[in-house]
Amino acid sequence: MRSNPIYQDLIEQTFDFPQREFTIENNSLQFNNLPLMEIIEKYGSPLRITYLPKIGQQIQKARRLFNAAIANNDYKGNYVYCYCTKSNHFSFIVEEALKSKVNIETSSAFDFNLITKLEEKKKLTKDITIVCNGFKTQSYMDNITKAINSGYKNVIPVLDNLDELEKYGKTEEPINIGMRIAAEEEPKYEFYTSRLGIRPNEIVPFYKDKIENNPNFKLKMLHFFIDTGIKDVNYYWTEFHKSLKIYCELKKICPELNCLNLGGGMPIKQSLAFDFDYEYMINEIVTQIKTTCQQQGVEEPDIFTEFGSYTVGESGCVIFSVLGQKKQNDRETWYMLDGSLMNNLPDIWGLSQRFIMLPVNLWNNEYTQVNLGGITCDVGDYYNSDAHINQVYLPNIKEGERLHIGFFNTGAYQDTLSGYGGIKHCLLPSPPHVLIDEKKKGELTYKVFADEQTAESMLSILGY
Ligand SMILES: Cc1ncc(COP(=O)(O)O)c(C=O)c1O
Structure with a gap:
């Protein structure tokens, strides 16, 4: 019997552990079976890692669950998976998603430059279906019409406001459009209705007034997106049913309408205690659409989703090492990291986002409560509470040991928000980025997508 509990005991007593993605081998953590210690020894720290196979796995899982729900419910429509590019625009991510034949959701003019590049590369x-969201600049709308006129057959701009319709250029065929319903926000926000989309009570009158007899447009899609995500809570279902009611009302007067777009917001694992039941939730969504459409006597729509975080979030992690310890008073110990949380994982600082944070090694050391300090001078550059508890525990570090820690499932939004490769707080470089693939089971391939950012690259942005 051990006298003092070790870190592994703490995790095993707190969670159902090991888990599919997180296992322990030789006292060290493996993430999706990746030998993290070997990777750190080879590529150093701090380090960004993308495990590419996870992207296809996530897409297949959602498709399988939606198609099963469609079959169970004898649902007449189809399921269409779109990848929301803004969650991660990197070529290796979008190309990996495209291998699973996803469609694309865009959010700005440059997305079309990206699409043109992918077409040139025959990806x-x-x-491909391109759903275009957002409050659109003229250049975004021009790129949309340009794509349609160059032969893209399935481009669906989703109207975000009532003025947008008149700003599209001429096309040979009528443009298939969508309309986004502005959702009521959750009470925690400082405003009642989302600034994105059109007020629910303006949707049907606008259709009758501006679209019904307009030869240039056909309304194909109704879109809604609940910002706080797809969750089995009253708020979600209330907003969902409001949108469904509008869909049925419109469908009765607009026969070409046949797509309902649920947006993004499929949750991902941000804690080891995560137990979201994807199968139940997806089946419930399909059942509820089917039941409402039957009650209203309208055909069931094709169901579109635009999952961003869900597609790419769980493929990424960021590794840091502890450079040193500081005890600032009797109760507060800091583990000082070799990189910045604020720069590399801006959601931690900007949204108080929690990720799965675990040590990579020293799992059989005793543990202690710590604060993690980023290496910038900013007071906000820290992490001191996990998703399940308002504290952070990590292994003690003995003389001569070096502790490495990882933030997991960080593959969505963090690079774009942090301005990857740009100028960074305290001139800290973007870390190197390694892509890991597994073409055959157990045979990992490694590719350095980017080395650590150089001083010259940063100084040239700064005009030196
Ligand atoms: C219109 C729209 N669709 C999809 C998404 C993707 O959301 P998520 O990453 O939560 O799946 C977003 C994110 O902001 C969005 O605004």
Whole structure:
């Protein structure tokens, strides 16, 4: 019997552990079976890692669950998976998602430059469905019409406001459009209704007034997106049913309407205690659409989703090492990291986002409560509470040992928000980025996508 509990005991007593993605081998953590210690020894720290196979696995899982729900419910429509590019625009991510034949959701003008590049590289064809969201600049709308006129057959701009319709250029065929319903926000926000989309009570009158007899447009899609995500809570279902009611009302007067877009917001694992039941939730969504459509006597729509975090979040992690310890008073011990949380994982600082944070090594050391300090001078550059508890525990570090820690499932939004490769707080460089693939089971391949950012690259942005 051990006298003092070790870190592994703490985790095993707190969670159902090991888990599919997190296992322990030789006292060290493996993430999706990746030997993290070996990777750190080879590529150093801090380090960004992308495990590419996870992307295809996530897409297949959602498709399998939606298609099963469609079959169980004898649902007449189809399921269409779109990848929301803004969650991670990197070529290796979008190209990996495209291998699973996803469609694309765009959010700005440059997305079309990205699509053109992918077409030149033969990663996609003009048959792909492109759902265009957001409050659009003229250049975004011009790129949309340009794509349609160049032969993209399935481009669906989703109207975000009532003025947008008149700003599209001429196309040979009528443009298939969508309309986004502005959702009521959750009470925690400082405003009642989302600034994105059109007020629910304006949707049907606008259709009758501006679209019904307009030869240039066909309304194909109704879109809603609940910002706080797809969750089995009253708030979600209330907003969901409001949108469904509008869909049925519109469908009765607009026969070409046949797509309902649920947006993004499928949750991902941000704590070892995560137990979201994807199968139940997806089946419930399909059942509720089917039941409401039957009650209203309208055909069931094709169901579109635009999952961003869900597609890419769980493929990424960021590794840091502890450079030193500081005890600042009797109760507060800091583990000082070799990189910045604020720079590399801005959601931690900006949204108080929690990720799965675990030590990579020293799992059989005793543990202690610590604060993690980023290496910038900013007071906000810290992490001191996990998702399940308002504290952080990590292994003690003995003389001569070096502790490495990882933030996991960080593959969505962090690079774009932190301005990857740009100028950074305290001139700290973007860390190197390693891509890991597994073409055959157990055979990992490694590719350095980017080395650590150089001083010259940063100084040239700064005009030196
Ligand atoms: C219109 C729209 N669709 C999809 C998404 C993707 O959301 P998530 O990453 O939560 O799946 C967003 C994110 O902001 C969005 O605004």
